[in-house]
Amino acid sequence: MEHDARAERLERVLADTKLGHAAAAVPLSGFSNDTWRFGSHVLRICWNGDVQRLEREASVAADLPPEVRYPPLVAAGRSGELAWTVTRWVEGVPLAEVWPRLSDRDRAGAVDQLAQALAALHQWTPRGPASQLVNAREAVDLSDPVAVVGATLNPLPLDRATALAGHARSLPFVRPQLVDDLLERLRGLAVHDPYIDTAGHVVVHGDAHLNNVLWNDGRLVALLDLEWVRLGPRDLELEPFLRAVDWSGQEPELMPEHEVSQLLGWLAGAYPGLFASPNLIGRLWLYQLTFTLRELFTWHAATAPPDRLAADHPLNLLPKFVESSDHLERLLAGAGRPRPRGAGRRTPISKDSAMGAGHAGARSPDRHRPPLLPGRGHGIPG
Numbered sequence: 001m002e003h004d005a006r007a008e009r010l011e012r013v014l015a016d017t018k019l020g021h022a023a024a025a026v027p028l029s030g031f032s033n034d035t036w037r038f039g040s041h042v043l044r045i046c047w048n049g050d051v052q053r054l055e056r057e058a059s060v061a062a063d064l065p066p067e068v069r070y071p072p073l074v075a076a077g078r079s080g081e082l083a084w085t086v087t088r089w090v091e092g093v094p095l096a097e098v099w100p101r102l103s104d105r106d107r108a109g110a111v112d113q114l115a116q117a118l119a120a121l122h123q124w125t126p127r128g129p130a131s132q133l134v135n136a137r138e139a140v141d142l143s144d145p146v147a148v149v150g151a152t153l154n155p156l157p158l159d160r161a162t163a164l165a166g167h168a169r170s171l172p173f174v175r176p177q178l179v180d181d182l183l184e185r186l187r188g189l190a191v192h193d194p195y196i197d198t199a200g201h202v203v204v205h206g207d208a209h210l211n212n213v214l215w216n217d218g219r220l221v222a223l224l225d226l227e228w229v230r231l232g233p234r235d236l237e238l239e240p241f242l243r244a245v246d247w248s249g250q251e252p253e254l255m256p257e258h259e260v261s262q263l264l265g266w267l268a269g270a271y272p273g274l275f276a277s278p279n280l281i282g283r284l285w286l287y288q289l290t291f292t293l294r295e296l297f298t299w300h301a302a303t304a305p306p307d308r309l310a311a312d313h314p315l316n317l318l319p320k321f322v323e324s325s326d327h328l329e330r331l332l333a334g335a336g337r338p339r340p341r342g343a344g345r346r347t348p349i350s351k352d353s354a355m356g357a358g359h360a361g362a363r364s365p366d367r368h369r370p371p372l373l374p375g376r377g378h379g380i381p382g
Contacts, residue, residue, distance in 0.1 A: 006034050009045050013079045017086055019043060032227070037089060041074060046083040046227070049150025052133075054083040057226040059130040060203070061087075067120035069223045090222040092214035099210060106218065108266045113220035114213055115270035118237055121223075122202040122273075134203055134231060149297045153206055153228050154239060154290050157195035161186055161290040168293065173302040178319055185289065185322050192282040194233040204232040209240040234274050238264070239287040247320065247327060248311035257327075261334025268335060281332070285325045292318045 010022050019025075019038045028035040033054070034045040046054035058076030071087040078084075095110055102110065126134045141147045142163035148155055155161045165183050168174050194201070205212075206228040214222035241264060246254035255263075268275045277283055295314040306315040320327070 009034055009047055009082060010036060010043075013043070013045055013082055013084045016077055016079050017043060017075060017084065019086065040089045042071070042087050042089055044085050044087075047081070049146070051081065051083040053227040054085055056130075056133040057229060058085045059133050060126060060226055060229055061085075063124075063127060063130045065120055065124055067117065068124070069117045069220060070226065071222050071224070090214055090216075092216035092221045094211045095213040095215040095220070096210040098215055104262075107263070109218070110213075110215065110220060111263055111266040112270040114208065114223070115267055115274075117220060117223045118205065118208060119271055119273075121205060122234055124203060126203060134229065145297055149294055152230060153294070154236065154287055155294055156193060156286075156290055158186060158190055158193045158286075158290075161293060164293055164297070168296050171296055171301060173305055173315060174296065178322070181322050182289065182293065182318065186286070189282055189286045189289070192279055192286050194236070194283065198231065200233070201231045202234060203229060204234065204236050206230055206232070206236060207240055208237055209244060233277070233283070235277050235280060235283055236287060237274055238267075238284060239291060241267075242284065242288050242328075242331075243291070245331065246312070247317060250311040254312065257331060258334060261331050264332065264335035281325055281328055284328050284332075285321075288328070289318075289321055292321055 006027075007022065010025060014020070014022060019041060024038055025036040025043070026038075028037055028042070030044070032046070032048065034047065036043045036045075044054065055076065055078070058073060061070050061073040062076075064070050071090045074086040074088060076083075076085045095114075099107065099110075125131075140151045140160060142159065145164060145167040148160050148164050148167075151160070155164050162183060165179055165186070169176060169179050205223070205226060207225060208223065212224045213220055214224065241260055244255045245257050245260045246252070247257070292314050296318070299314060302309060302313070302315055306313065309315060
Protein backbone atom coordinates (compact mmCIF):
# COMPACT_ATOMS: atom_id res chain seq x y z
CA MET A 1 0.00 0.00 0.00
CA GLU A 2 2.75 2.46 0.94
CA HIS A 3 4.69 1.51 -2.20
CA ASP A 4 1.65 2.40 -4.30
CA ALA A 5 1.28 5.73 -2.49
CA ARG A 6 4.95 6.58 -3.08
CA ALA A 7 4.63 5.73 -6.75
CA GLU A 8 1.51 7.87 -7.07
CA ARG A 9 3.23 10.84 -5.43
CA LEU A 10 6.21 10.41 -7.74
CA GLU A 11 4.02 10.44 -10.84
CA ARG A 12 2.27 13.61 -9.70
CA VAL A 13 5.53 15.47 -9.11
CA LEU A 14 7.37 14.29 -12.23
CA ALA A 15 5.03 16.28 -14.43
CA ASP A 16 6.46 19.44 -12.86
CA THR A 17 10.14 18.49 -12.52
CA LYS A 18 11.11 17.42 -16.07
CA LEU A 19 13.28 14.66 -14.64
CA GLY A 20 11.97 11.99 -16.97
CA HIS A 21 9.95 8.84 -16.50
CA ALA A 22 9.27 7.10 -13.21
CA ALA A 23 10.96 3.97 -14.55
CA ALA A 24 14.29 5.78 -14.27
CA ALA A 25 13.80 6.53 -10.56
CA VAL A 26 15.93 4.69 -8.00
CA PRO A 27 14.43 4.83 -4.47
CA LEU A 28 16.70 6.05 -1.70
CA SER A 29 16.19 5.79 2.04
CA GLY A 30 14.60 8.68 3.88
CA PHE A 31 12.90 9.09 7.23
CA SER A 32 10.38 11.80 6.51
CA ASN A 33 10.29 12.28 2.73
CA ASP A 34 10.15 10.20 -0.43
CA THR A 35 13.64 10.31 -1.94
CA TRP A 36 14.59 9.22 -5.46
CA ARG A 37 17.70 9.32 -7.61
CA PHE A 38 17.49 10.24 -11.28
CA GLY A 39 21.02 9.88 -12.60
CA SER A 40 22.87 13.02 -11.54
CA HIS A 41 19.88 14.42 -9.61
CA VAL A 42 18.07 13.66 -6.35
CA LEU A 43 14.34 14.30 -5.98
CA ARG A 44 12.81 14.64 -2.52
CA ILE A 45 9.05 14.82 -2.00
CA CYS A 46 7.57 16.09 1.27
CA TRP A 47 4.03 14.90 1.82
CA ASN A 48 3.43 14.70 5.58
CA GLY A 49 3.38 17.15 8.45
CA ASP A 50 4.28 20.73 7.62
CA VAL A 51 5.26 20.45 3.95
CA GLN A 52 6.43 24.05 4.01
CA ARG A 53 9.57 22.82 5.74
CA LEU A 54 10.90 21.61 2.37
CA GLU A 55 10.07 24.95 0.79
CA ARG A 56 12.00 26.59 3.60
CA GLU A 57 14.95 24.27 2.93
CA ALA A 58 14.93 25.16 -0.75
CA SER A 59 14.81 28.87 -0.03
CA VAL A 60 17.71 28.57 2.38
CA ALA A 61 19.72 26.32 0.07
CA ALA A 62 19.48 28.81 -2.79
CA ASP A 63 21.40 31.40 -0.76
CA LEU A 64 23.82 29.36 1.35
CA PRO A 65 27.59 29.92 1.19
CA PRO A 66 29.51 26.96 -0.28
CA GLU A 67 31.24 26.34 3.06
CA VAL A 68 28.02 24.80 4.40
CA ARG A 69 28.48 22.01 1.83
CA TYR A 70 24.83 21.73 0.87
CA PRO A 71 24.33 19.99 -2.52
CA PRO A 72 23.63 22.40 -5.38
CA LEU A 73 19.92 23.15 -5.66
CA VAL A 74 18.53 22.66 -9.17
CA ALA A 75 14.79 23.26 -8.73
CA ALA A 76 12.01 23.35 -6.15
CA GLY A 77 8.26 23.68 -6.22
CA ARG A 78 4.81 22.53 -5.22
CA SER A 79 2.55 19.97 -6.87
CA GLY A 80 -0.71 20.49 -5.07
CA GLU A 81 -0.16 19.61 -1.41
CA LEU A 82 3.24 18.06 -2.19
CA ALA A 83 6.47 20.05 -1.86
CA TRP A 84 9.62 18.89 -3.68
CA THR A 85 13.25 19.74 -4.34
CA VAL A 86 15.77 18.63 -6.94
CA THR A 87 19.47 18.75 -6.04
CA ARG A 88 22.64 17.55 -7.69
CA TRP A 89 23.75 14.02 -6.78
CA VAL A 90 26.91 14.16 -4.65
CA GLU A 91 29.10 11.08 -4.67
CA GLY A 92 29.69 9.80 -1.17
CA VAL A 93 28.36 7.64 1.64
CA PRO A 94 26.77 8.62 4.94
CA LEU A 95 29.47 9.22 7.50
CA ALA A 96 27.52 6.93 9.84
CA GLU A 97 28.22 3.97 7.56
CA VAL A 98 32.01 4.38 7.55
CA TRP A 99 32.38 5.65 11.12
CA PRO A 100 33.08 2.21 12.65
CA ARG A 101 35.98 1.69 10.21
CA LEU A 102 37.63 5.08 10.70
CA SER A 103 40.66 5.61 12.90
CA ASP A 104 40.42 8.08 15.77
CA ARG A 105 42.46 10.51 13.71
CA ASP A 106 40.05 10.29 10.79
CA ARG A 107 37.03 10.53 13.09
CA ALA A 108 38.43 13.68 14.67
CA GLY A 109 39.06 15.11 11.21
CA ALA A 110 35.50 14.33 10.15
CA VAL A 111 34.09 16.04 13.25
CA ASP A 112 36.31 19.06 12.58
CA GLN A 113 34.91 19.35 9.05
CA LEU A 114 31.35 19.03 10.34
CA ALA A 115 32.09 21.78 12.86
CA GLN A 116 33.32 24.03 10.05
CA ALA A 117 30.14 23.44 8.03
CA LEU A 118 27.92 24.18 11.04
CA ALA A 119 29.91 27.31 11.88
CA ALA A 120 29.47 28.54 8.30
CA LEU A 121 25.72 27.99 8.59
CA HIS A 122 25.59 29.84 11.91
CA GLN A 123 27.54 32.79 10.51
CA TRP A 124 25.22 33.12 7.52
CA THR A 125 22.44 35.69 7.52
CA PRO A 126 19.44 34.76 5.37
CA ARG A 127 18.18 37.31 2.88
CA GLY A 128 15.02 37.83 0.87
CA PRO A 129 12.56 34.90 0.81
CA ALA A 130 14.89 32.78 2.93
CA SER A 131 14.88 35.42 5.64
CA GLN A 132 11.08 35.60 5.61
CA LEU A 133 10.67 31.82 5.88
CA VAL A 134 13.34 31.27 8.53
CA ASN A 135 12.27 34.22 10.65
CA ALA A 136 8.58 33.42 10.44
CA ARG A 137 7.25 32.12 13.76
CA GLU A 138 4.06 30.62 12.55
CA ALA A 139 1.44 29.84 15.14
CA VAL A 140 1.07 26.12 15.79
CA ASP A 141 -2.32 24.68 16.68
CA LEU A 142 -1.50 23.29 20.11
CA SER A 143 -4.77 21.35 20.16
CA ASP A 144 -3.51 19.20 17.26
CA PRO A 145 -0.62 16.85 18.15
CA VAL A 146 0.12 16.22 14.46
CA ALA A 147 0.63 19.95 13.95
CA VAL A 148 2.93 20.22 16.97
CA VAL A 149 5.00 17.19 15.96
CA GLY A 150 5.20 18.31 12.35
CA ALA A 151 6.44 21.80 13.18
CA THR A 152 9.89 21.08 14.66
CA LEU A 153 12.03 18.19 15.88
CA ASN A 154 12.25 19.76 19.33
CA PRO A 155 8.81 21.05 20.37
CA LEU A 156 9.97 24.39 21.71
CA PRO A 157 9.01 27.04 22.85
CA LEU A 158 7.95 25.15 25.93
CA ASP A 159 4.21 25.64 25.44
CA ARG A 160 4.46 23.22 22.54
CA ALA A 161 6.02 20.53 24.72
CA THR A 162 3.51 20.97 27.53
CA ALA A 163 0.64 20.74 25.06
CA LEU A 164 2.15 17.62 23.53
CA ALA A 165 2.55 16.06 26.99
CA GLY A 166 -1.16 16.56 27.52
CA HIS A 167 -1.91 14.78 24.26
CA ALA A 168 0.38 11.92 25.30
CA ARG A 169 -2.09 10.93 28.02
CA SER A 170 -4.28 9.37 25.33
CA LEU A 171 -1.51 7.20 23.85
CA PRO A 172 -1.48 3.45 24.59
CA PHE A 173 0.55 2.35 27.63
CA VAL A 174 1.50 5.91 28.62
CA ARG A 175 0.88 6.02 32.36
CA PRO A 176 -0.59 9.22 33.80
CA GLN A 177 2.17 9.32 36.42
CA LEU A 178 4.84 9.51 33.70
CA VAL A 179 3.11 12.51 32.11
CA ASP A 180 2.70 14.20 35.51
CA ASP A 181 6.39 13.71 36.30
CA LEU A 182 7.44 14.91 32.85
CA LEU A 183 5.37 18.08 33.23
CA GLU A 184 6.87 18.68 36.65
CA ARG A 185 10.35 18.31 35.22
CA LEU A 186 9.58 20.60 32.29
CA ARG A 187 8.32 23.26 34.67
CA GLY A 188 11.59 23.02 36.56
CA LEU A 189 13.57 23.39 33.34
CA ALA A 190 11.45 26.22 31.95
CA VAL A 191 14.14 28.75 32.83
CA HIS A 192 16.39 27.04 30.26
CA ASP A 193 13.95 27.41 27.36
CA PRO A 194 16.10 29.25 24.78
CA TYR A 195 13.02 30.73 23.15
CA ILE A 196 12.26 32.93 26.16
CA ASP A 197 14.89 35.31 24.82
CA THR A 198 15.86 34.85 21.17
CA ALA A 199 18.70 37.37 21.17
CA GLY A 200 21.80 35.77 19.73
CA HIS A 201 19.92 33.04 17.88
CA VAL A 202 21.39 31.86 14.59
CA VAL A 203 20.19 29.65 11.76
CA VAL A 204 20.60 26.09 13.06
CA HIS A 205 20.45 22.85 11.10
CA GLY A 206 18.70 20.97 13.90
CA ASP A 207 19.29 17.46 12.53
CA ALA A 208 23.00 17.22 11.73
CA HIS A 209 23.55 13.60 12.78
CA LEU A 210 26.10 11.53 10.89
CA ASN A 211 23.57 10.02 8.49
CA ASN A 212 23.08 13.55 7.14
CA VAL A 213 26.78 13.93 6.40
CA LEU A 214 28.21 12.55 3.15
CA TRP A 215 31.81 11.34 3.25
CA ASN A 216 34.12 10.63 0.33
CA ASP A 217 37.84 9.82 0.47
CA GLY A 218 38.52 11.60 3.73
CA ARG A 219 36.37 14.63 3.00
CA LEU A 220 32.98 15.88 4.08
CA VAL A 221 31.40 16.46 0.68
CA ALA A 222 27.84 17.34 1.71
CA LEU A 223 25.70 18.30 4.68
CA LEU A 224 22.18 17.15 3.84
CA ASP A 225 18.57 17.72 4.86
CA LEU A 226 17.96 21.27 6.02
CA GLU A 227 14.21 20.75 6.27
CA TRP A 228 14.25 21.33 10.05
CA VAL A 229 16.31 24.51 9.79
CA ARG A 230 15.15 27.18 12.21
CA LEU A 231 16.41 30.07 14.30
CA GLY A 232 17.76 28.82 17.59
CA PRO A 233 20.74 28.61 19.93
CA ARG A 234 23.94 27.03 18.68
CA ASP A 235 23.81 24.28 21.31
CA LEU A 236 20.59 22.92 19.78
CA GLU A 237 22.95 21.27 17.26
CA LEU A 238 24.14 18.94 20.05
CA GLU A 239 20.78 17.24 20.54
CA PRO A 240 21.08 14.86 17.53
CA PHE A 241 24.22 13.38 19.11
CA LEU A 242 22.27 12.57 22.26
CA ARG A 243 19.96 10.43 20.09
CA ALA A 244 22.97 8.46 18.89
CA VAL A 245 23.86 7.11 22.34
CA ASP A 246 22.96 3.55 23.25
CA TRP A 247 21.57 4.59 26.63
CA SER A 248 20.13 1.14 27.29
CA GLY A 249 23.28 -0.79 26.44
CA GLN A 250 21.16 -3.13 24.31
CA GLU A 251 21.09 -1.42 20.90
CA PRO A 252 24.26 -2.27 18.92
CA GLU A 253 23.28 -0.04 15.98
CA LEU A 254 23.71 2.96 18.27
CA MET A 255 26.98 4.30 19.67
CA PRO A 256 28.39 3.39 23.07
CA GLU A 257 28.35 6.29 25.50
CA HIS A 258 32.14 6.61 25.58
CA GLU A 259 32.29 6.99 21.78
CA VAL A 260 29.78 9.82 21.79
CA SER A 261 31.71 11.46 24.64
CA GLN A 262 34.83 11.25 22.51
CA LEU A 263 32.99 12.72 19.52
CA LEU A 264 31.68 15.59 21.63
CA GLY A 265 35.19 16.21 22.93
CA TRP A 266 36.45 16.64 19.39
CA LEU A 267 33.48 18.84 18.57
CA ALA A 268 34.12 21.05 21.61
CA GLY A 269 37.71 21.50 20.49
CA ALA A 270 36.70 22.39 16.95
CA TYR A 271 33.71 24.59 17.78
CA PRO A 272 33.73 25.77 21.42
CA GLY A 273 30.73 28.03 20.78
CA LEU A 274 28.44 25.00 20.75
CA PHE A 275 29.30 24.38 24.39
CA ALA A 276 29.47 27.98 25.62
CA SER A 277 26.23 28.15 27.60
CA PRO A 278 26.80 28.26 31.37
CA ASN A 279 23.55 26.27 31.69
CA LEU A 280 24.46 23.63 29.11
CA ILE A 281 23.31 20.62 31.15
CA GLY A 282 19.90 22.15 31.79
CA ARG A 283 19.47 23.07 28.15
CA LEU A 284 20.54 19.68 26.83
CA TRP A 285 18.24 18.01 29.34
CA LEU A 286 15.34 20.12 28.08
CA TYR A 287 16.19 19.35 24.43
CA GLN A 288 16.40 15.62 25.13
CA LEU A 289 13.15 15.49 27.07
CA THR A 290 11.19 17.39 24.45
CA PHE A 291 12.58 15.32 21.59
CA THR A 292 11.87 12.03 23.37
CA LEU A 293 8.36 13.23 24.19
CA ARG A 294 7.84 13.90 20.48
CA GLU A 295 9.01 10.37 19.73
CA LEU A 296 6.02 8.97 21.60
CA PHE A 297 4.06 10.18 18.58
CA THR A 298 6.51 9.25 15.80
CA TRP A 299 6.97 5.59 16.70
CA HIS A 300 4.20 3.14 16.02
CA ALA A 301 1.69 3.21 18.85
CA ALA A 302 2.76 0.72 21.52
CA THR A 303 0.89 -2.58 21.47
CA ALA A 304 2.48 -3.91 24.65
CA PRO A 305 3.74 -2.64 28.01
CA PRO A 306 7.19 -1.00 28.05
CA ASP A 307 8.96 -4.10 29.37
CA ARG A 308 7.97 -5.92 26.16
CA LEU A 309 9.17 -3.15 23.86
CA ALA A 310 12.63 -2.38 22.50
CA ALA A 311 15.02 -1.01 25.09
CA ASP A 312 15.34 2.26 23.19
CA HIS A 313 11.59 2.75 22.76
CA PRO A 314 10.64 6.22 24.05
CA LEU A 315 8.37 4.63 26.65
CA ASN A 316 11.49 3.05 28.14
CA LEU A 317 13.83 6.00 27.72
CA LEU A 318 11.60 8.85 28.81
CA PRO A 319 11.24 7.77 32.47
CA LYS A 320 15.03 7.50 32.74
CA PHE A 321 15.55 10.93 31.24
CA VAL A 322 12.87 12.48 33.46
CA GLU A 323 14.39 11.11 36.64
CA SER A 324 17.85 12.66 36.42
CA SER A 325 20.40 14.45 34.28
CA ASP A 326 23.22 12.23 35.56
CA HIS A 327 23.60 10.55 32.17
CA LEU A 328 24.20 13.90 30.45
CA GLU A 329 26.67 15.05 33.08
CA ARG A 330 28.55 11.78 32.68
CA LEU A 331 28.52 12.17 28.88
CA LEU A 332 29.94 15.68 28.98
CA ALA A 333 32.48 14.79 31.67
CA GLY A 334 33.72 12.07 29.32
CA ALA A 335 34.04 14.73 26.63
CA GLY A 336 36.43 16.65 28.84
CA ARG A 337 33.97 19.15 30.29
CA PRO A 338 34.03 19.44 34.08
CA ARG A 339 31.00 18.38 36.08
CA PRO A 340 29.08 21.59 36.95
CA ARG A 341 28.80 22.61 40.57
CA GLY A 342 25.59 21.28 42.01
CA ALA A 343 25.19 18.85 39.12
CA GLY A 344 23.25 15.69 39.66
CA ARG A 345 19.69 14.69 40.28
CA ARG A 346 17.25 17.55 40.57
CA THR A 347 13.97 17.47 42.46
CA PRO A 348 13.13 13.80 43.16
CA ILE A 349 10.60 12.21 40.85
CA SER A 350 8.19 9.43 41.72
CA LYS A 351 10.02 6.11 41.73
CA ASP A 352 6.90 4.45 40.33
CA SER A 353 7.19 6.53 37.19
CA ALA A 354 10.95 6.42 36.88
CA MET A 355 11.44 2.71 37.37
CA GLY A 356 8.32 1.25 35.83
CA ALA A 357 9.40 1.30 32.21
CA GLY A 358 11.52 -1.84 32.21
CA HIS A 359 14.25 -2.81 29.76
CA ALA A 360 14.02 -6.50 28.99
CA GLY A 361 12.20 -8.12 26.14
CA ALA A 362 12.65 -8.89 22.49
CA ARG A 363 12.50 -6.25 19.81
CA SER A 364 9.03 -5.60 18.57
CA PRO A 365 7.50 -3.88 15.57
CA ASP A 366 6.71 -0.99 17.90
CA ARG A 367 10.30 0.22 17.67
CA HIS A 368 9.76 1.35 14.06
CA ARG A 369 8.40 4.77 13.22
CA PRO A 370 5.16 5.04 11.23
CA PRO A 371 5.00 6.74 7.84
CA LEU A 372 2.72 9.50 9.16
CA LEU A 373 5.26 11.62 10.98
CA PRO A 374 9.02 12.08 10.75
CA GLY A 375 10.87 10.51 13.64
CA ARG A 376 14.32 9.66 14.82
CA GLY A 377 17.13 8.68 12.52
CA HIS A 378 19.31 6.53 14.75
CA GLY A 379 22.19 8.43 13.25
CA ILE A 380 25.48 6.91 14.32
CA PRO A 381 26.15 3.20 14.51
CA GLY A 382 28.33 1.78 17.21
